[in-house]
Amino acid sequence: MVANWKMHPGSAAEARLLFGKLRRAGSKQSTVETVICPPFPYLGLFAHSGTTRVSLGAQDAYWQNSARMTGAVAPEVLRDLGVSYVIVGHSERRAQGETDEVVAKKVVAVIKEGMKAILCIGERERDADARYYDFLKLQLRASLAGLQRRLLQELIIAYEPIWAIGKSARDAMGPRDVREMTIFIRKVLSDLYDVETANAVTILYGGSAEDENTAALFVEGGIGGLLVGHASLNAEGFGKMLITANTV
Numbered sequence: 001m002v003a004n005w006k007m008h009p010g011s012a013a014e015a016r017l018l019f020g021k022l023r024r025a026g027s028k029q030s031t032v033e034t035v036i037c038p039p040f041p042y043l044g045l046f047a048h049s050g051t052t053r054v055s056l057g058a059q060d061a062y063w064q065n066s067a068r069m070t071g072a073v074a075p076e077v078l079r080d081l082g083v084s085y086v087i088v089g090h091s092e093r094r095a096q097g098e099t100d101e102v103v104a105k106k107v108v109a110v111i112k113e114g115m116k117a118i119l120c121i122g123e124r125e126r127d128a129d130a131r132y133y134d135f136l137k138l139q140l141r142a143s144l145a146g147l148q149r150r151l152l153q154e155l156i157i158a159y160e161p162i163w164a165i166g167k168s169a170r171d172a173m174g175p176r177d178v179r180e181m182t183i184f185i186r187k188v189l190s191d192l193y194d195v196e197t198a199n200a201v202t203i204l205y206g207g208s209a210e211d212e213n214t215a216a217l218f219v220e221g222g223i224g225g226l227l228v229g230h231a232s233l234n235a236e237g238f239g240k241m242l243i244t245a246n247t248v
């Protein structure tokens with residue numbers, strides 16, 4: 001269960017409070033792993049403060065360690081702070097011009113640094129001719145360019161249809177459609193690698209996952225977890241989602 005805080009909260013004091021609450025809630029779960037991804041400046045506050053069930057995640061990383069790249073953060077810096085997961089290719093970053101090529105380099109760089117990459121993919125909209133399948137296939141293939149089969153065990157895929165992000169549980173993708181997409185993603189992976197490798201990859205769903213739709217997404221949607229944006233800023237609600245994820 002990945003908490004993607006995006007740019008929130010607005011102060012270190014609030015971040016400390018929220019992190020503490022989520023870590024407590026996450027530590028109580030027996031089977032669920034919780035990953036908390038605060039904005040970069042707060043990562044140092046939480047360096048090496050994960051538990052066996054709660055890990056620290058970053059929202060992005062640069063694809064090189066030592067580069068002249070103003071404002072970017074190197075994978076080795078994240079690793080040094082105890083970060084073990086990095087979100088790569090989120091649609092909000094892709095919208096800023098991040099290409100599949102750059103995303104693919106970031107995936108490899110993050111994994112080579114010893115962290116897990118949470119690769120985000122998702123279509124902008126759904127067209128009547130179902131061309132989004134082709135779009136997703138190309139996006140996934142291009143985002144994995146150069147990733148060797150043996151490194152796939154360090155990869156997590158987050159399927160996030162852009163049209164479903166930042167709304168409410170009512171507007172999220174229905175669980176049956178989510179199941180269909182996870183099957184499709186595994187098919188693309190198995191064509192690219194092999195069935196066994198494809199089946200071992202964890203697939204998350206993201207896009208208006210809230211307490212209300214968590215159970216259905218797990219049970220009917222057949223997902224391995226959720227990438228949670230706005231609902232992860234509410235400790236009580238996110239705590240309930242963790243309990244649901246742990247019990248379904």
Ligand code: PGA
Nearest residue numbers: 165166207208228229230
């Ligand atoms: P949301 O965001 O849960 O607020 O829809 C998800 C995401 O963008 O990762």
